[in-house]
Amino acid sequence: MAKVGYARVSTRDQNPDSQTDALVAAGCEKMFIDQASGVLARRASLDAALEYLRPGDTLIVTKLGRLGRSVRNLKDVAEWLQDHGVGLKAISQGIDTTTPGGRLFFHLLAAIAEFEHDLIVERTQDGLAAARARGRTGGGGVKMTPTKAKQARSMYDERIYTVQEIAGTLGVSRGTIYRHLSPGTGGS
Structure with a gap:
């Protein structure tokens, strides 16, 4: 039952020390660190961490935002962890999916975030439809006469x-x- 830490900074200029210090304080025996944008589909160290983890282990991050590129991606990672018998802890948010209450809290946050995302998409689509009804179209102006x-x-x-x-x-x-x-x- 290993405690495995994962840290990510967005650019090579940023320093992961504050994250790694928190992960060491949380008792992580092994750490994986990515220096890449969260929007990248592939993060080599996260992939390596997921490959390293075994049932009963716990993946620890300082914040959920360090782990997932989006709510949907975060939910996918969390489901993968759960399917493989691996717990997830987010230090600053107090989330610990190794407990029933922690799993409930995580799923509530994920559901709220997904609902918020769906509302934004819906409002955007409504706004675009209203603009089209008034004869306006999106996009930039004509560039080539x-x-x-x-x-x-x-x-x-x-x-x-x-x-x-x-x-x-x-x-x-x-x-x-x-x-x-x-x-x-x-x-x-």
Whole structure:
């Protein structure tokens, strides 16, 4: 029954010492540390920690936000831990899924966070629908006028300029140039 610590800092410039100090104080015998953004799909040290853990072990983090990229991801990790007989403790939030009360508290927090996320999505969709009903569409303004599209095509066909140079000249991105150069876009 090992206590395994996991810490994550978002950038190489940040220092994980405060997290590792708290994990040592919590009795962690082994630690895994990632220095990567939480939004990355793959975090090598977290993957290694999950592979290392055995039934009866406890994964300890300073905060739940260090463990999951999103509420859904956090819930997935917590379910994986539970399915594999591994406990989860979040020091600063007082969550300990090795106890019935801790599991209940964790699931309540996860449910509330998921509900809040769903409300935000719903409000956003309602706002977009209302804007569309008034004739407004999302996204940025038109970047390529027909004149600019013809100029882009002409410059491209000359085979003197790179797409990057054409984009810079016209004040648009390379993606915009490529979209207007592809067949069927009206720019060809």
